[in-house]
Amino acid sequence: MTDRRHCLVIGAGTVGACCAWHLVATGHTVTLVDRVPPGQSTSYGNAACLSPSQVVPHSYPGVWKKVPGWLRDPMGPLTIRWRHLPWVAPWLLRFLAAGSASGVRASAQAQARLMHLVADDWDHLLEHNGLTHLLRSRGALMVYDTAHDHEQERWRHALEAELGFGSRQLAPGEVGDLAPALSPPGEGVVLHLPHWQHTVDPARLTASVAEAAFGAGARWLQDTITNVRATPDGVTALLEDGARLQADVLVLAAGAWSNALAGRLDHTVPMTAKRGYHTTLPAPGVELGMPVISGSRSFVMTPLDPGLRLAGTAEFARLDAAPDYRRAKVLVERARSYLPDLRAEGATEWMGQRPMMADSVPVISASPRHANVYYAFGHGHYGLTQGATTGRIVADMVRGIDPGLDMAPYRIDRF
Template sequence: MRIAVVGAGIIGVALAHALLDEGHEVDLYDREGPAAGASAGNAGWIAHMDILPLASPKAWAHMPRWVVDPLGPLSISPRHLPRLAPWLLRFVAASRPDRIAAGSRAIHALNALSLPAWERRLDGLGLSHHLRRTGILSVWTDRSAFAAADGLLRRQSELGIAVERLDAAGVRALEPVFASRAATGATTGTGGLAGGALYPTGAHVGDPRALTEALADAARGRGLRLTTATVTALEPGEGGIGLRLSGGGLATADRAVIACGAWAKRLAASVGDHVPLDTERGYNITVARGTLGLTRPVMYEGHGFVTTPLDSGDRIGGSVEFAGLDAPPNWARVDAMLGRLARVLPGLAVGEGTRWMGFRPSIPDSLPVIGPAVREPRIIHAFGHGHYGLTQAAATADLVAAMLAGRAPAIDAAPYAVTRFGRR
């Protein structure tokens, strides 16, 4: 078949390869081109060990403190609040214990496929050099929060996720920069580690932009046709799927996949599916490589940011801001994030860096939308991955390819179906 994929981020380019594997002709459409958005500026993690939705006790424990700080790890623009209200109501509903349990099972099911799917894809294309197998580290500075994490660590271990609980000395032995900065913190009254958790099978990529571009280049070499254009609507007809392009053009395909992330809501609505998707604006700064002195990605629990040693520099990122697609960036959020880093690694001189803001497609239950449109099975949804776009891209591509071929997906796809939001 001739299949149109809308969106040339990491999901779209991974989809292109999975569909080319099946012998389809693939047309990829994007408003800017490969790796233009969050696929370029994310933290680079393949976080297959994560199992909790955002609407979890872990998040709610920090949320009251975060929300009252306009520059905190999570903020909501007052101007955007009326538009966000329906999303927030669904987020509260997703926080019920039964919904958290179901969401956790669905996140784990998809994430468990993720690293093997990436290994197969990258090995098959000769791109495995993009993968870094240094593990991922979580650190806590609050003793009570660290003690409370025992339940999560046990659950991850029960699910077969390798995790090693570390005391403060163990963290410092693994990453000596925490030892040197602890001495600085002792003189300034800041710093301090409660403990950590090492996920030895955690992985990251050398640079998310470079990976996305390499996948796009490889797909073009396999016959992918890439068109830079905005798809404004999908128009199913007897002869196939019409793609209405900005400027008035019309392209056609036998099937179409919506994979344009934060911009997918309008396209899904054009075929009758009204998805509660909103936009998390994420921020980061990338500084000179080696500045942080860390050898692996680190999550700073309770502080709302992560760091990653990329080939292109050390990236400090995180922060969730609900302000829509049109508001200008608030770069003070990056300064606030650097201030939180200074409390964990006191005395660190970060220097200048490249600042970035991008849009994550966020669904209240933290699950992507994967599967056919309700009224039009020739159109497949593949968007809304939130913080897991890079992690879940290759696995999502395999699920979509199976659906289009009429095969049963590797896992039960019902939790990701658009029908979970109610039929319209």
């Protein structure tokens, strides 16, 4: 390290916490600021999976043909609150435009390059801080209800395999060995995804990474940043009460809320909030040794310390719109079709806002305008998966060393 600088990290989700730890671990002074305690926003209630094989972007040729069917079912995997359509429409157009054959390949390659790093980066961060007990390396199962559903997704798994993340179709007997409680439909297909890992509690993981940063000297500030400014001499953040916070370097890791501040420094990007829901069952009455993903119904069942988490669905609505917890409740019925003995007593529900880029690729970038500003947001469905890698890359960029991969696909000005 060449110099010790004061870095202000805005956002204490998984991404910001990992940035804070890496920056303090490489010798900088760090202030981590968030309006809520570490890991209490989107990073709190996700499906808890490190899912490196999921490199294929969410927009792909023909996706628009599926949308009307999804939208006809208000409790289906995807919904739009129609009165919020004017807000989401510009993003939707960019999203559909990103789904050309060449766009898909470019995004998948960019994601794969990051995804190949995540296991080592999480290992390093967790081992260094005595936190390896929070991670399980057991792979995951993906269930398709019918051979037809699997056939429809064959291209996706072929592309994943081509980019280094192969999966294997299981024989019926093998499913029973790996997940005795699971009863997939008789005519279904089950894949084993060997590269997947999961954490026993994503909220605890993020809070623990933030604690590790504080233990190493980072300062915590619970406040809202209302404005930011950068000059060659440093960065200034305005707090809600009008007070100013000065630093040498700014890292913007504010998840789905990042555009409000990115627009003050450089420009906004095509990102929207793609809401997801969970129901966590503290006494599910069934055991799953590893995450099970329903490829047909787009949700995940993950065994966690707090219980069995059922997570997924996609809903487009303004950032400040009230949650619709019917979307969380419906997951219990869906899960019962795979786990007939599932018990729902004491269930808790939650909604989170995925920071979703039109091309499904995160922004991990130096500012094109300001030498002391860095961006780390837009991780969509994979902020937990890519958090440690993003934190390490941001710290490398701040130190001026090569992060080990071409950063062009992740630049904020790539659009």
